[in-house]
Amino acid sequence: MLMPAMSAFGFDPFVQLRRLERDMDRLFSSVLGEEEAEFAVPALNVYLGDDKARVVVRLPGVQLEDVDLSTTGNRLTIRGELPGSTARDDAxxxxxxxISGPFSRSVDLPFRVEAEKADARFENGLLIIDLPRPEEDRPHRIEIKKIEAK
Amino acid sequence: MARALAETRGSSLERARDGFRTGMPLFEPRADIMETGEAFLLQVEVPAVRPEDLDVTVERNVLTVRGRASDIETEGMTPLYTEFETGLFERVFRLSEDIVQDRIEARHRDGLLALVLPKKADVRARHIAINKA
Known part of the structure; x- marks a missing residue:
């Protein structure tokens, strides 16, 4: 038999805060009659630079060909299927x-992106999408001229 | 079996209380456990973890998966919003006597850690032939 057990690691009060937050979320979702995380909602981070946006999605076990990316205006949509664990039929x-099954997530970015120049790759179970910002929309530094005192 | 597994975990309040006492890692990755006639199969989600930052140990019937999820390279960029954290994680599993501990195999790919824990020969499921009366 194989059982999850308690661990002994350095004390971290933030873990307790996070646990409390998660437990509160679960409590409220059960009050509202929602199923506890039975639908697939992969976590994602969004980063912004002057020349691009980077969207990073946690998708362990997923291949690039199982993911579909599309953009409409400022909105990026990521669709796909989380394969879940597989084993022989007698397992x-x-x-x-x-969590397994189909997923879909949309992100509204604060600026337009050039979808045709987007770059997506997988690194250790993370999908990393780089969306360049059109050249004409990028911030430009304005030269401040020094006026010589006469 | 499934009930026994659930009981080991305890309620969230119990876990929080135990966490204060023993200290806990930053996060616990999700895991699936399956059993076949010959082995137990364990799949642990370890996204953002480089192979060199992942460590699996077996000591006195305790299997520990621990490691560090790396920060995402975001030079010159600022976070707009972040839903997942990086840092240390740990997950501990208690093994029973019927697992051959020195023959546990681990494979790490695409942010998943897959472990095969073979059962001892005398506890493996055997097919029983039914004789015709």
Whole structure:
């Protein structure tokens, strides 16, 4: 038998805060009658630079060909399927925490992006999407001229 | 079996209380556990973890998966919003006596860690032939 157990690691009060936050979320979602995370919502981070936006999505076990990316105006949409764990037909599930199934997420970016110049790649289970900002929309530095005192 | 697994975990309040006492890692990755006739199969989600930052150990019937999820390279960029964290993680599993501990295999690919824990020969499922009466 294989059982999850308690760990002994350095104390971190932020872990407790995060746990509390998660437990509160679960409490409220159960009050509202929502199923607890049965739908697939992969977590993502968005970063902005002067020349591009970078969207990073947590998608462990997913391949690039299983993901579909599209843009409409400022909006990026990521669709795909989380494959879930696979085993032979005679395998019996003892614990199932990983979420599987189709997912779709949209991100509204604060500026236009050039979809045709976008670059997407997988690195250790993270999907990293770089969306360049059109040249004419990028911020330009304005030269401040020094006026010589006469 | 599934019930026994759930009980080990305890309620969230119990876990929070134990966490204050023993200290806990930054986060616990999600895991799936399956069983076949010959082995237990364990799949742990370890996205953003480089192979050199992942560590699996077995010591006195305790299997520990620990590591560090790397920060994303964002030079010259500022976060607009972030939903996932990086940093240290740990997940601990207690193994029973029927696992061959020195033959555990681990594979790491695409942000997933897959472990095969073979069962000892005498506890493997055997097919029983039904004789015709």
């Amino acid at each position: 019996v599930w003892l614990r199932r925490e990983r």
